[in-house]
Amino acid sequence: MSDWIDEIKSQLPAGRVLTDLADRSSYSFDASFGQYIPEAVVQAKDKEEVVHVLKVANRWKVPVYTRGQGTCLSGGPLPVHGGIVLDISQWPREIEVKADDLTVVVSPSVLTARIDEEAAKHGLMYPPDPSSAHVATIGGNLAENSGGPRGLKYGVTKDFVLGLEVVTPEGEVIRTGGGTIKNVTGIDMTKLLVGSEGTLGVITEATLKLVPKPPEVQTLMAVFDEVRLAGQAISKTLTSGVLPSKMEFMDKACIRAVESFYPSGLPTDAEAVVLVELDGHPEALEVEAKLVQDVMEDIGARETKIAQSKEEAQEMWHARKQVSPAIAQIKPTKVSEDATVPRSKIPEMIERLRGIKEKHNVEIVVFGHAGDGNLHPNVLCDQRDQEEMKRVEDAVEAIFEAAIELGGTLSGEHGIGTMKAPFMERELGKVGVSMLKRMKDAWDPNGIMNPGKIFPEEGQKLVLRDE
Ligand SMILES: Cc1cc2nc3c(=O)[nH]c(=O)nc-3n(C[C@H](O)[C@H](O)[C@H](O)COP(=O)(O)OP(=O)(O)OC[C@H]3O[C@@H](n4cnc5c(N)ncnc54)[C@H](O)[C@@H]3O)c2cc1C
Incomplete structure (x- = not known):
């Protein structure tokens, strides 16, 4: 047993530091591709436990992969370099609606749909509505800047975050923003953290904005x-x-x-x-x-x-809502993409997808949030067929290229994670990626928070096949 695991165990109940292979295996995947087994799983239930884990991990330079409910479609919580999976899903779920302020304070483990349900009791609404809202955590939504159909009128998660409590990679607690609608004190760290895919710290509380519920x-x-x-x-x-x-x-x-x-x-x-x-x-x-x-x-x-x-x-x-289960009947594997284009380019993107489907001889179905240009081309395939999966990899790369050529983006909702990291430079350019990396290094000098994500590693390629 590693010394760092003993150190972590010194301040957490033994039952919440899991080292058995069976337990670790159940934390080795998410809703995307690939399986990676961590060395330990820690189920944190409060901020002090997160502080302890991060301080130990930072001292021993052990990777930490924060995990909500593991529904990520881009590989976000996968422990690609081993280390610790920090499971937030067991954290007590607390929702405090402050109706007079039109805000709500939530703990990171709260399932997103519950926030809207609680707000509705006060005649209010929490608009972000990812399709996974009943199974995903608000912590995951904040880390991925998730969105849903209502994004067209109301915006996505980042548009509803007023303040955060975060444990930094060095184990310090900071608060960003607050409970006010307006706040221009300093560079906006709240917006920097939202969508940072667990690479800058662990979100332990959020203050979110609510709006009146339309009648x-x-x-x-x-x-x-x-x-x-x-x-x-x-x-x-x-x-x-x-x-x-x-x-x-x-x-x-x-x-x-x-x-x-x-x-x-x-x-x-x-x-x-x-x-x-x-x-x-x-x-x-x-x-x-x-x-x-x-x-x-x-x-x-x-x-x-x-x-x-x-x-x-x-x-x-x-x-x-039947689209996802219905298309899963066509083939056993679904590569769900979320390349997004300016709205005027939707017809052209759909035309390009038709061409990609023919050129690479793959099955592609398209649905999505057309009002905001966020299409979901889904490539239907069979992961056991290695030759087909090679064609799927080429098709997915072509989808990313088409979106970028049309002035769009690699991801409107699902994040970069491992799946899209190899393509980051194509959208942001070398300097853009390097600026992001410099910010990441300043926040996380030992590189312990979610290493292997967002930033492409040497020679990294999109791989959907078993290797
Ligand atoms: C069927 C299905 C439908 C989906 N529909 C949508 C959709 O409509 N729109 C959409 O945007 N996404 C959608 N998703 C993707 C996924 O549900 C979202 O990305 C969601 O936000 C992930 O939440 P989670 O709790 O499962 O987080 P996880 O998958 O466990 O983690 C996601 C990322 O967040 C980080 N993270 C988690 N908690 C914290 C925390 N407290 N602090 C810091 N980092 C943290 C992790 O390290 C990881 O990088 C869908 C997924 C599925 C399977």
Whole structure:
């Protein structure tokens, strides 16, 4: 047993420092690719325990991989250099809504959907709504700057963070920001930490902004025979004076997959379906829904439908939610990407994806948050087929290249982690990556926080095959 493990055990209950292979194995993967076994797992339940672990790890220069619920799609919590997995999921889940301030203070282990549920009891809303909100922690959301469909109108996690409590890699506790809406004291460390993917410290508390909960929502579906027209209709809607809360896109392959998995009445001969949600006052919604419907029809939607009841709206969204399980029936492995492009480039990106699919002979289905340009091309494959996985690697690289060429980004939501690190320089350039690295080195002089992530290592390539 290593001396550093003994030191960690000296101040934590033995049952929460796990060294058995079986325990360590269950912390060796996330929702992406690759398996790495840590030397120890520590289940921290309060700030003092995190301070202790980081002080010991920093002194012994042992890597620390903070982990929420392990739902990351880019390899964020994977212990690629061994060391410690610091499990935050066992931490007591505390949510304190301060209704008069329109803020909420949360512990890092809180599941994101619970924040919105608690806020709703006070007539308030926490808008960030990643699809994984019922299973992912707010700590993970903060580290990844996660977003969801409502990002179109309200923004993503970073837009709702007012303050953080963080344990630095050297084991010091700092507070950034606070409980006020405005705060311009110094360089904004809160924004620097959000989206830093666990490379700058451990988030132990967050103060988040809430907004008044809109009294009503309205849903509308539009069906298109051409993807190009769907793209145009999305752009036109966004310049028509109405800002929907969600605008989701499904391509033909998704529509067909949903219909064979959970028949929902979607038209299987259509090239694209766009689902729109508006929120606000009921009287305004009536006018806005009609306006969006007119825009969709003017651009060339072959059919539009405004939900006439809550049940009908739920049915439409249920179809959208079935996309992930439905496409999982097509092939056993799903490489879920989130390359994002400026909104005007959506039709071109979809065209490029079609070309990539043909060139590399892979199955790609496309859905996503079209209103903010955040598409989710999913490459469906079989991880046991090494030859197919080589083609998938090439296709994924081509997807990243296409997004960057169109003025977009490698990741709109899922983060860089291990999966996209090899491509960082293509988007940020050598100097950009080096500036980021210099910041990281200043925060974490011994390089113990989540090493092997974001920054490409010598010769690192995207590898989805077993090696
Ligand atoms: C089915 C499915 C749907 C998804 N849908 C979406 C979506 O719609 N939008 C979206 O953005 N993402 C989505 N994701 C990705 C994932 O859920 C998010 O990235 C989420 O924020 C991860 O939270 P987690 O608790 O699982 O964190 P983990 O996966 O455990 O960790 C993620 C990263 O956060 C770091 N981290 C975790 N906790 C802390 C902390 N307290 N302090 C510092 N660093 C920390 C880890 O080191 C790691 O780098 C989806 C994933 C799945 C499997």
